[in-house]
Amino acid sequence: MEESVTRKFVHEDSSHIVSFCAAVEACVLHGLKRRAAGFLRSNKIAALFMKVGKSFIPAEELCRKAQDLEQIIDSNQDSIRKMPRLPSFTQQGVKNLWIRTALFEKVLDKIVLYLVENSSKYYEKEAVLMDPVDGPILASLLVGPCALEYTKMKTADHFWTDPSADELVQRHRIHGGNCRQDSPTKRPALCIQKRHSSSSMDERPSPSPSAREYVESLHQNSRVTLLFGKNNVLVQPRDDMEAIPGYLSLHQNADLMTLKWTPNQLMNGSVGDLDYERSVYWDYAITIPLGEIVYLHCHQQVDSGGTVVLVSQDGIQRPPLRFPRGGHLLQFLSCLENGLLPHGQLDPPLWSQRGKGKVFPKLRNRVPQGSGSSDSVSDKEEDEATDYVFRILFPNSQSEFGEIPSREANKYEQHSFCICYSNITGVVCHCNRNLAPLKLLCDNMKNQIISRAFYGWLAYCRHLSTVRTHLSALVNHTIVAPEVPCDAYKGLTTDVWQTFLQDCTAYDENELLRLVYFGGVDASLRKEVWPFLLGHYQFGMSEVDERVRVCYQQTMREWLGCEEIVRQREKEQHAVALAKCSSVVSMDSSSQKITHHNSTVSNEVFESVEEVDQIETEPKSEEAKQGPKLPNGAMQNETSSPDSGHPSSRNFSVTSGLSDGSLSTEDSAAADTIPRSAAAPQAPQSQVKPQELLDLYTLNLHRIEKDVQRCDRNYCYFTPANLEKLRNVMCSYIWRHLDIGYVQGMCDLLAPLLVILDDEAMAFSCFTELMKRMNQNFPHGGAMDTHFANMRSLIQILDSELFELMHQNGDYTHFYFCYRWFLLDFKRELVYDDVFAVWETIWAAKCVSSGHFVLFIALALVEIYRDIILENNMDFTDIIKFFNEMAEHHNIKRILTMARDLVCKVQMLIENK
Known part of the structure; x- marks a missing residue:
């Protein structure tokens, strides 16, 4: 769907079509009854569609077209080119021929909807299409793809195919070995003259597109x-x-x-x-x-x-x-x-x-x-x-x-002159038969050479001055060679760490960080070393900080007390909504009331809980205002409903009474049940009213619960019990930072810490230290724009050719495709083990080489695939698609090596060495 928006159509040979049809076919065949597919049928989809076609006209027409295509494939492969609307007949295309044909003929959604509505006839009970929720959702999702335009047109964007990221990498490996390997930071523009020679092609025959x-x-x-x-x-x-x-x-x-x-x-x-x-x-x-x-x-x-x-x-x-x-x-x-x-x-x-x-x-x-006057001519x-x-x-x-x-x-x-010679015509150009004196010609050439040399030197000096001004703050001044020293390739090992714990003077702190920077931390030590790298401990400390655990437990008690009030309030609001619906039903028995309140009742029957809450805010009698009481006897205001929790919502005040700063007696009484220590978790919130604090926490609680349930749920560590730990730590941090609030993505930063530390209090403290740097990357901070500007400067100086391509192909030198990289420190781009290695390198690099090491990792990610980007002339849409598909497939050792090399190059450039 993204491709159709950006390119106005989808190519029929797109790799997305193959994956899409395979997924739909798997859903349609799931739980299919044996008699529905036929005992002797090898193509179950064909058998199913033919059965549906007996009672559904669109399926009948589709079967006729699909059978014609199958006959063409079996009889004469050459006839395929004469057909104007045929899909590509690759092995995958033939395998999913019926689904692909239904998609291109725009009847796939109708056939699936028919199967959902008549699922008991064709499917077992456990089938996807038998599910009362999943089945209709699948049919609805197919409406969009069936409304798109598909094409086989050969365009500049699709040279007969739309290869996936894996295929692009494979192509580059196949024919990239014979290409001239220049410096990764400076290469001349690619053109057809730099292709393989015939001799090299004979040695390694590999057809190239x-x-x-x-x-x-x-x-x-x-x-x-x-x-x-x-x-x-x-x-x-x-x-x-x-x-x-x-x-x-x-x-x-x-x-x-x-x-x-x-x-x-x-x-x-x-x-x-x-x-x-x-x-x-x-x-x-x-x-x-x-x-x-x-x-x-x-x-x-x-x-x-x-x-x-x-x-x-x-x-x-x-x-x-x-x-x-x-x-x-x-x-x-x-x-x-x-x-x-x-x-x-x-x-x-x-x-x-x-x-x-x-x-x-x-x-x-x-x-x-x-020879005479020119007038004689x-x-x-x-x-x-x-x-x-x-x-x-x-x-x-x-x-x-x-x-x-x-x-x-x-x-x-x-004295104009011309010195061109044509080896075809065999004539010398005679633009002027009076050539300039040789001395004048030599003097002019000398002046031009001196002038060009001077202006070139001046431009270089200005360029270098700009580099020093703009990039000097991105790296440390002490140059660190990118090559891994022989004593550091193993990183921080168990022996080194035990020696340090026994005698803190045996290793300097910078020496330990240097080992982590080049080789990482031994997997068995991460639980002990990460708190030091994040600043929870200072190097030289060995005792456990009990104050962190006490503080965490106190924070837990505070927000759990607030959560109990929130749950009770939501429960009572739900009861009020049900009671109102019941009262509406009872009103139906009286014809007079139906006549008198016709418009009101017809609307209230279908009102949601939120709409009921809005109606409740209207003036009522004193008896109607009374509602269920809290355990302490205070009246609970059923009219205040929590916000929907949508990430884009910034309205922290939920109750209508807060708009003018007033609170009802019931609201004040409910809010008074919040512990006094919880009413002001931070100094900036000391002026926040209790009811406002309650609404603010409710909003963030809903956002956290939504994200926790879907955070890395496929990773083996996150069992229901550990997801509960993740929720506890996240709620504790947000309770202490309600002025910032929860933003989507924070759970992604906390999850790896909890996996390594496996301790709520320690994860809470380390996450607090991590967020001191990462907070500014979220929308409420301004670090993201700085990252983009620095990336633009770095790539413009270190790889002008790639920068020029980005500038010409729609100008995506804004580097918005790096947004997720910087927001989550590459957590979504890598598998968990690689995330651990990258994070500890970033933390150590702050003292060793650069406090902005994330920039150089991002630049290394781009530079690793620069040849593929150049060869395929990628635009903004292409590069987003490419890196999305390459997620969790990167070679992290190679990326970190190149990142350290790029840091050293900037340092050398600044020092003019």
């Missing part, structure tokens, strides 16, 4: 605009071979333009053919970013449509492009000029003539001095100028090359 993706990218799509396209443009790839024809195309992506030339042999290749993937012609393909080109030298010959030689900033000439006849060279220049606007222009510009469109500018051929001679030199100008980037003084510019106007 890069070839067909490259050809597909030549066409118009949603991300790139095709400005110009022409086939049979000749290029001579090497001096020892003849010119070969190819397809020339000009593409525009945002403000960037790219020129591509692909040999015709590749344009006509068959997809999936291994010889096509290994073709030597891939070495001849050309990809040129127009931002690197300064000059275009155009030569018009009698025997062809013209030749263009591109010259880059460093003076390197690209292979000449020879156009066929028919004015295609002029069309190419016209499209290029239009694509440059409004940020750039051609100099000189093309002229516009009425009826002819764009034409070459009429420039006077320069006449050598001494005829108009015919002016019109026959065949050689042009166009310059690509970007007004905002002129200062990059240095400006030439006006007097010098006049000299160059008189």
Whole structure:
């Protein structure tokens, strides 16, 4: 459903479709009666749908279509391509053919609903569809997918498939070994010329999707605009071979333009053919970013449509492009000029003539001095100028090359020259037959070299100053080598810890933290060491802090007393609601009352408990106000109902009386039963009224209970008894921090602590210490925006290529996809054992290398998969999907190693070493 929202459709070959159909099929077959599927039927879904089709018309039509597809598969596989609306017939596709066909024909939800309504006929008692709740829910959930649009269209977003994260990693492992392995922090942009050579492909034949993706990218799509396209443009790839024809195309992506030339042999290749993937012609393909080109030298010959030689900033000439006849060279220049606007222009510009469109500018051929006046040149001679030199100008980037003084510019106007040579036409460009003096040329080159070197050095100094200013606070100043020392690869072992406990002077605190930073903590020691790492103990202490246990028990008594009042109040409110419903029923016996109170009764019959509570707040008689009493004899106000507990709700005042600060006598009496010590768990809440405190705690209690029940329920530790411990610790912490309140995700941070410590009081104290740092990551703090800004700075400096991709593909350099990482310290991204290793490394890194080590773990997570991100040109939706699917599949040792390496690189950059 997420994919359909972001991309407006779902591809039929999407991996989500395979998983979805398999899940639906498992639900439909669960508890199916043997006679419903048939004794001799191997395809139970087909048998079931055919039985349903006898009495349900949509199922009958589906069976006819599915049977036709099965016959096509059995008889002639080649006929599949002729059918416009067929799913992909992979092994999984054939296996779930009936479910997939029902989904694409948008009748799957109707058939499942029919099965639910007639479940006793087809299913056993324990079946999912026999359940009075699960069955209708399943049918309702299928309505959304059946309303979506599915497509087999080949687009830039779906090159015949929508691979899962695991498949992307597998592809990278298969063909990534032969790719050039540059520095992980700086690589040139990927292009088709850096593909495997034919020899390497012979050694390890592995077809790659890069070839067909490259050809597909030549066409118009949603991300790139095709400005110009022409086939049979000749290029001579090497001096020892003849010119070969190819397809020339000009593409525009945002403000960037790219020129591509692909040999015709590749344009006509068959997809999936291994010889096509290994073709030597891939070495001849050309990809040129127009931002690197300064000059275009155009030569018009009698025997062809013209030749263009591109010259880059460093003076390197690209292979000449020879156009066929028919004015295609002029069309190419016209499209290029239009694509440059409004940020750039051609100099000189093309002229516009009425009826002819764009034409070459009429420039006077320069006449050598001494050969007569330029006026002797005829108009015919002016019109026959065949050689042009166009310059690509970007007004905002002129200062990059240095400006030439006006007097010098006049000299160059008189002594312009061109040094291009075409190895196809065999002619030298004669833009000016008077070459500049050699000394003037050398002086100009020397000045440009000095100017570029100076501005490059100045830019580097400014860049380094920015780095030092913005990143110096992210790392410690003492540089720690990322390599694991030989004495630290085992981490904090039992022997080292026992030696430290016997003699605190044997190991320094920093030495212990260094061992944890590089090697972690031995699993058997975590229960003892984690309280030290979190600050519950100070290194050197060995006695158990009984004050923590006493404080925890006192806190428990306080909030349990408050909870007892909350439960009693809810119980009485429920009784009042039932009594009101009973009184409404009794009113039905009197026809006069029904007539008199028609509108009131018809509404009250269907009111929820919350609606009843709202009605109760209206003025009533003194007798109606009296309700059940609390055990101490005080009157309980049945009109005050707890908030729904929705996470987005911030209305902590539930009763209508609190809006003006007033409390009824019953409310005050109920609130007085709260222990006085509980009325002000923290100093900031000392002014909170007892009834407000009661409502505030009720709101948080409901949120905690909802999250505790679903927190890591599949992990073996969390039995009902241990879930009760988790609830106790969480309630105790929130009772002491009602000014902050419970926010979804706090249970995720507490759960690993309770697993390791297995002690409520100790977990309460350690969780309190942990939340001193983590509290600011939640919505009431401001640390999350700081994390995003720091991530942007880090990746922009350490991996500019990846940053540029993120900026171009929808600009997701805001790094919102890292939100869950920072909120929970990667707890949802890793399995439990890896969470333990990451957390203790983060705690130790504060003193060893960086107090912001979470940033470098996040950056390492991105850098580990940078090649996959670049190869698949991922946008924001792609990267969210990728990391969601990769959760709990990461190599944590590799990630921590890279994170330590990134910290060291920033430290070295700041120190300018």
